[in-house]
Amino acid sequence: MAARVRFRRSAYSAVVKGKVASSGTLGLLVSLAAWFERMARTHDRGRRQRPRRVLSQRFERTRSRAMPQNRRRQNDPTARRIGVDWGTTHVRAWLLGAGGRVLDVRRDDRGMGRIAGDEAAFGAVYDTLVADWPDVPALACGMVGARQGWIEAPYVEVPTALIGLASRAVTVTSPKGRRLAILPGICQREPADVMRGEETKLVGLALEAPDVASSGFALLPGTHSKHAALEEGCVVHFRSVPTGELFDVLGQHSLLRFSLERDGAYDAIAFDDAVLEGATLRAGELTAALFNLRARSLLEAFSPAAARGRLSGLLIGAELALLDRERPIALVGSGGMIEPISRAFRVLGRPAPRVFDGDALVRRALAHLAALLEGADI
């Protein structure tokens, strides 16, 4: 076991210390081979240990929920890392123990969007979030590293090794002297595309399902859905589809605002029909279908819940039609997104994707990458 740990650390450290460029070097090939081999081993171990992992996850969830938010953990000897997911609309911080176990969690709604460009505000929010936690190695991902974030962590270009992202982290120091490493996003030149935050979920996915990372496809539905092709631990290509944003913007600001159910309830039959339709539409037909939806609510007994189901189905059907039918897909998401997407797969007669919890993947990735950065045991 000791030998295996040493092997893993040396394989990683080659990547972490920046010996691996984003493409084309011998170093890359060597490290990728080591990384791939390691993933295969983790995969076997993961299979044997799956029942235990599921149990421990349940235990962690209970524990996290039961934990009083204001309990001071400044001297908690079990705390190992701090992981931060700082997006546009909110920020979450986890205090993590050995193996990425969640010891405590904090949340704030001062996402990057609210304090864009205000370095002092980022520092103050961070110091408040982690005030009563021990000063252990901390790593953040998401929009906090955008140009309008705390500090810019420039994009890494595809193709890029997922585990190599840690070596591109940029470090800030808070007003109270806390150091926080911030992960970069990933970009693609042709066609132009960017992601910030989702790449960390992909790192978690690579740790959780090495077979997917070696040759697979990840679908991360959301405001800006990401479709990522993975090969040998690298993101080789990706595409963003702003399905969630379109749904929100159309539902709130277009003529459809008068037709849509507000409380989120949707009619499953209308959804199913629309998924099939959306998957076959041309671009202009989708635009026309939006007006048709308004007209149906004027002319027919088309309920607001049916309208909501139909809009959601049209957009999701159109999005899923972009996916390669032959490739097995890992679906990475949280809460409410999983059910309609899984349903849409069934409606389209496609094999059910393997489902992974996005939040769990982020925590796992942050714990792992923070350890790499510090050169400590993982």
Next chain:
Amino acid sequence: MAARVRFRRSAYSAVVKGKVASSGTLGLLVSLAAWFERMARTHDRGRRQRPRRVLSQRFERTRSRAMPQNRRRQNDPTARRIGVDWGTTHVRAWLLGAGGRVLDVRRDDRGMGRIAGDEAAFGAVYDTLVADWPDVPALACGMVGARQGWIEAPYVEVPTALIGLASRAVTVTSPKGRRLAILPGICQREPADVMRGEETKLVGLALEAPDVASSGFALLPGTHSKHAALEEGCVVHFRSVPTGELFDVLGQHSLLRFSLERDGAYDAIAFDDAVLEGATLRAGELTAALFNLRARSLLEAFSPAAARGRLSGLLIGAELALLDRERPIALVGSGGMIEPISRAFRVLGRPAPRVFDGDALVRRALAHLAALLEGADI
């Protein structure tokens, strides 16, 4: 000439008095035959008179602009009709003389959207608009006849004879005792669609270009573009494509608001490329192209004017791809819409459409239909 006038009046009166149902009756066929015959005659006359018409339109425009807005015309003996175009965002009223000549014009920004459902407000706005005009027959079109308008003028279902719309007008009386007839909109059950206001432009088009009305296709670009197939003076089928609304909503409320030029300037090369691309995209590819546009403005030196051109081109290209390539098209619009649409036709290698001024068609249609309603000389 007297005989011709009488023929025209009797042919119309059959329609106006409601003898013609929306479909399927012998009366419809008889009246359509008469209407079609009349159009053929008008067409020949129209050809001969075209140079004069163009000159008189120019004269009217000059006169209308030169007219002081507050000049009292209460006793103007040349005034024959009042035409009102009352849409969602604003209302315009024209005082019309013989042959639809514009004697005066009034405008107000209390469109249906601002006073929806408020009957008293509609009455007050109308009385103010026409206060110093003589009490001649008045006819309105547009959202003023919607459920949330002054009074509901229920939709007429396709296929429907354009000239027959006058018989479905609903009359209101203002607080000051003015009578105003309000035209219905048109609806279609399968696929569900509606229009209110555009049908009046189609009536004007039928008067202006009877050949288009007998077998043609009208494209009315705008917030909710309308594509209408016309046969023998009837609207037989139509489709709404909310291109303008999508452009506005995405530019103001989506992630694209950070990328788009605000002052309306657009890059023609980016527009042309995007028209070609938009015409070939699948629905999901259009969605993805929206994010790609944002990514280009983050990663490349992609200017706000280029972004504006690209968004406009993608949506217009997608819309025009829906049009039958073989059918000659009449393009009905005003001001800024005509140039980019005409440009997109050229980019797509399609024959240039014949262009008609939408406002002029509305005035002509309102003057004509108001005369029909009153049984007076046209």
